[in-house]
Structures are given as structure tokens and as C-alpha cells.
Amino acid sequence: MSLPELGEEIRVRLGVLAREVKVAKGFVEVVTGRETLREVAKTLKEMGFDHVKSVTAVDYPKEGKIRVTYHASSFLNEELSRFMVGLSVDLPRDKPVVETLYPIWNSVEFMEREVYEFFGVIFEGHPDLRPLLLAPDLAEKKVMRKDFVVREESIYEGVPHEYK
């Protein structure tokens, strides 16, 4: 099996559930809506994609959306373990709320927490949605969004007293 063949198989399997199935560099990209996300995930899991490698969010301020992508693959099925599927969903930037995929893929637990603290995406039904890496006061700023700008110059303005 090759990547385009897998893309074809997924397209047939998902039917109308998927808005778009295309072959990107290194993975098959599946775009779906907020309502059908769970169902698509369930179908993919039935096909044998048993874990998620990454939950990636990308911020597009110009289009006013945040795209959350679940990169899933397989451990138990050796044929499928050679490929990856990216299951994407577009969320509005001002109210990014989506149902969690935790019941389907347990492995998303920490990664969804990460997306929550960096982008402010709220995963409904997640058992333990708290900031993972950042201190809570910093997590409120949604640091990975494009409108949080890091300074270009150094944070060190002064020189330490006495450089002897």
C-alpha cells in the first residue's frame, strides 16, 4: 500500500463525513467539521489507527480560525504503522470549542491540555483540562497565538552588578 492508496481507502470509508481528503507531504489529510469530528475519529480507530502522535494547532488570524490537527497512526497494525493520518478541524478564533477525543484515543490527554494552554482551545468533556507546562498566570495569555508577540531584543536590559 502507498500513501495515495491509503488516501483513496480513507475517502471511500469516510464518504460524506469528510469535507476533504488529500495527500500531503508525509501524511493523508482529512478535514472535517466540528460535529462530525467524533464520528470520523471513531471510523479511523476502527480502521486501525490506534494512537495519536500529536495534537497540533495552527493559528490563522487572517482567516479568523484555528486549525486543530490530530496526527494518528498505528502501533498494532504493521501495515498502517507506516502511514499517518492528519484529522483536522477548523474552529472559530473567538470561540474555539470542540468535543474532546479523549474517549476514543486515550493518548491525546496531555496533548489536548497543551493545546488548551497555548491556544485557549477548549475541549469539552476532557476529564482534566488544566495548563500542563506553563504557570497558570501565563497560560491565560494564550502564548502560541500569533497576536502574542515575543520581543526581538534580549530580555536582559541591565548587566549584573559586578562582572568580576
Next chain:
Amino acid sequence: MGVGVGGACAKGEGKVYAGNLNVAAKRARDIILGKLKLGEVVDWATTFSLWPVHLVTSCCGAEFAATWSPRFDAEQYGALPWISPRQTNFIIIEGTVTRKMACALRITYEQMAHPKFVIAMGACALDGGLFYNSYNVVKPWEIVPVDVYIAGCPPPPEALARAILDLRKKIREKKMASNWLREGWRGDVEYPMPKEDPCKWWQP
């Protein structure tokens, strides 16, 4: 002021800090028998018991660990990483200190036994290094007073060993330990007060 221990080592002034055990023992005896002031004994003894605490702040810790490994063997300088801050007097900041870690650093520092010494290791601890504009990085010298800085990213184990020797020299020259004994604080460093509370995020 000679950096050696007074008259007993006038010849090797400024040279000998470690080495021949017999000579060291003889000198120690001379000192303790009253040739010299007790303060210098304290300084001398402190240089041989710098025990760093196990607080690995960042990736320079890889070289920190290698410094105590067989090839470099920093134990020969009288320094041995120890678990509990209560039994140590020396802390090595290994690189970046993040906002979360700053709290841990300050608490650990305050728990250590007096007199306390600090080595800041790596470009990150100096000036931010590669992460100079990161939003989650703080300046370690705003949290604790630093005695010796080491440049490099990461500094090789030799540099760390060298820094320990430098610190020992500094302790003897500036009489850090005895000053602390006499006056209750170290006059040669300013104790920084962090601008913002490093632990303000803490929610038990």
C-alpha cells in the same frame, strides 16, 4: 595578603590548593595549633567541602553529570552532589531558569546551610543564551546572588571544574566563609530581592 595559609606555605604562595595530603595535614595541624587566626581555618576548610545540591535546572545538567563521571572526576576537588539542600552549601545553576523553576531555585537556595555559594553555568544563566527573547525565562542573578559565571553552551566539564577551583580561590581571597562567621552575612555579595515573586503562580 597571601592567598596561602599564612607563613606555613609562604613558598608556594597562591599555588597550592589541593594535593599532597601529608603537607595539607601538617599545615592544618599548624593552623589549629594556634599559629593563625581561626577565620582562615574556616576559609581553608570551606574550600574543601563545597557540596553542590542536586537541582538540575536545564540541559547543562548533562555536562554537570559528566563532570562527576570517571573521566573528569570533580570529586577530587572536595565537591560531591548531594540530595538534600539542608546538607549542602553550594548550588550550581545549570543553564536556563524558567519562571516555574525560579521558585524552586529560590526555595532550595534558602534552605541551604550558610555560607552559600553559587555558580551559574552556561550562556542561558548569563544572558539568556539562545532563549534570549523567550517569555518563560528569568535571569538567575535576579533570584540568587551568583559568585562565578561560566560561559559556553554547554560549557565542557573542564570549565565547570575550573569554575569550582576559581570559587575556591575566591573564597580564600575574599574570606567569604570567615566573614560570614564573623558578621552573620557575606559582605561581598548583594542579596537580590526578586522584582516579582517567583512563586506567585503557585497554587497548592
Next chain:
Amino acid sequence: MSISEGTLGELRSKGVEVRRIDKEYYEIFIGPQHPGSGHMRFRVKLDGDIIVDADPDIGYVHRTMEKLSEGREWLKITPLVERMTIIDACNITLPYINALEKLMDKRPSTRASYLRVLLCEMNRIASHLYGFGIFGVFIGHSTAYMWGFGDREVFVELSEILTGTRLTYTYHIPGGVRRDMPQDFPQMVRRAVRYMRSRMPEYEKIFLNNPVIVTRLKDVGVITKNRAAELGVVGPTLRGSGIRYDVRLAEPYEVYGEIDFEVPVFEDGDALARTWVRVEEIKQSLNIMEQAIDWLERHRDEPVIPKEDYDKLPKLHKEVYEKSGRVKLLPAQISMKVPPGKAVARGEAGRGEIFYYVESDGGTMPYRLRVVTPSARNAIVFKRILPGHRLMDLPTVYGSIDYFAPEADR
């Protein structure tokens, strides 16, 4: 199971004295100041000596690499992401370069691929030995620390000869590597391989077959096969649970497809099995190193960057390359533009699979760079596997997973 308020009220009305006694748990905080290379904190709830709940609080070394990389040029990102696992720097940056090559439609020259594989395997051994040493510190076996770190120096030194630094190499550039190997390098590699081979039985004797260690590790932190797949753990943790998954096998990158090696798999899923996987992997890496160095010796005069790139170099740069084998970067390479698109790449680092997602909008800097590191994916084990164990098993589980905090926090 709790009794509802209604039932309690019923009992009370019958004149029975009812008091609710909540079970008292003892809560302790472990870290971030503790022996071993851990900069993370656990909140552990104990019932007597048994862990009922463990909550890993990570992020003590979160240095915001994903955000910072959005403001750096493509090539300057390599040293940045390298810092998350400086003890495994080659493996960790290779998939990033692979993703970049996918976007740019570039293929590395074969010689460069072999050099990458060689350095990656040296790194893998060094990283396993590091983990081994730290594991020794955790369970109070300081011989393991001394041996692991002592033997690691062999491979650190080798990579210093090849690349010029001990840990942070920044060795890969799109389409090639930055330095050719020195003339007498093959002999050195062979000597190192011979030495390490002779050491392996000793490691097994003193550590893995040592009854004290076996008692401490056997049947501790068991992850079954299905559970491992469900939690998405990677690396030796996964292969110790009986799943034969290795990116070098599943999706051979570089020249791993042409190299002969085996993927050690152990079925038990406990701490001992994970340690065994690492030891067996060191042996396989030694084999790969030998094959790579044989090939490199046979094909000495191929360039380490693609032919068309080499032809484009100015005269001075060609001279430097001929004389010292060093590839000088061109200013245009620093400010290069990458065609828009998105690519993913994965690779097998010492601790497991590393995943990169790179998105370009056609500029000199990435639009988004996402990395998921092996330690970040293994962190979930603490939460799910620790409950039910005794407190004294915590260091064992921690050490056997070989968790490296800067890697997990990025």
C-alpha cells in the same frame, strides 16, 4: 462507592448516629529538586505506602522553542531545537531537516546520509548509556552511573572528532552535512565498537543479571501490549511491551532501508524488559556503526552535499572543502525561502519516536513548527501506571522510562 445523603438521612431518622469519615490520603510532593536528571514534580497521593494517584507536574524547563522558532530563520532553528535533548542532538534534529527537505524537494547525498546515520547511532548509544547511568543513580547502584558515564565518554569523544563539539553539533543542513569525517576516523570507530562489544557482557553481569536489581525491577511498572498502544508510548517503553515498532523500520528514513539491523522486542513490559531493550539496542547500534563506516571508507571521494549544490559553491568555499572537508555556509542559505506547504517527519531518537510538523508560508521563517518528543509522550505513563505501586517503585519506573525533562518540556 459512596452512600447517598438520602440513605444517611434515613438512618439518622431511625436514631442511628452517622458520621462521614473521608479516607485520609497522605499527599507528598516529589521534585523538582531531587537526585537524577529530573526537573519535574510529582504530586503523589499515598494510602499507607501504596500510590493511589500520581499527577506529574511538568514544564519546569519549558523554554518556548515552538514559539521562538517562528521568529528564527530556517537554519537557525536547528541549534534551537537541538537544545531540548543535547545528549541526543543528532537524532532530535534529523527529522526537522527531513521535513525541511520534503518541503524543498531535496535529497541528501548518499555519503551525507551515511554520515548522519553514523552520528545518530553514536548518539543513540551515548543517550542509552546516559539513561543507564541516571537509572543507576535512581536506584542507588552507583557502579552503573560510573560505568555508563565513563563509557559514554568514548562516544562523546568520537562525535567531537567528527563534528567539533561534544554535544551540540548542528551537523545537518538541508541536503547534506557540515563536515566530512577525518582520514583516520574509521579506525577510531572500529576501536570504539570493539571496546564497547567487550563491555556489554560485563554490563549484563553487574546490572541486568544482578539478583538485587532483578528483584527491584521485575514486574514493576508493567505496561501490557494493548495498554501501550492505547497510551501511545514510544521507544524502549513500547518495545519492552512487545510491540515491534521502530521508525527506522516502519518508515526508513536516510539509508536505514539499506542497513541490516534488528529491532529488539521484549514481551514482559516491566522495568527490567525496558532496560534489556536498551542494552540490546546498543548492540544493534554497534552493528549499524560498523556497516556505515565500511561504506564510508569504500566511497571516500563522494561529496557530502549534493553534486549540484557543490558546483554552485564559489571558489573559496570549494577550496575550504577540499582542504578540510568543511562545508562553509553561504549567506543566501541563511536567508533562504522555503516553498509554502506543510510536511511531517518522524524519526527514532534514543528515547523513542520524535515527530515534527512544519508549516511554511513561503517566507524565511516557518509559520508553525510543532514537535512532539518521546519524553512528552511517555509522561502519561506516570499518571496511568504508577497508581497501585509502592512508593519505592516510583524511582524504578521513572528511571526505566528514561524520562528527560528538557525534552518533554521543549
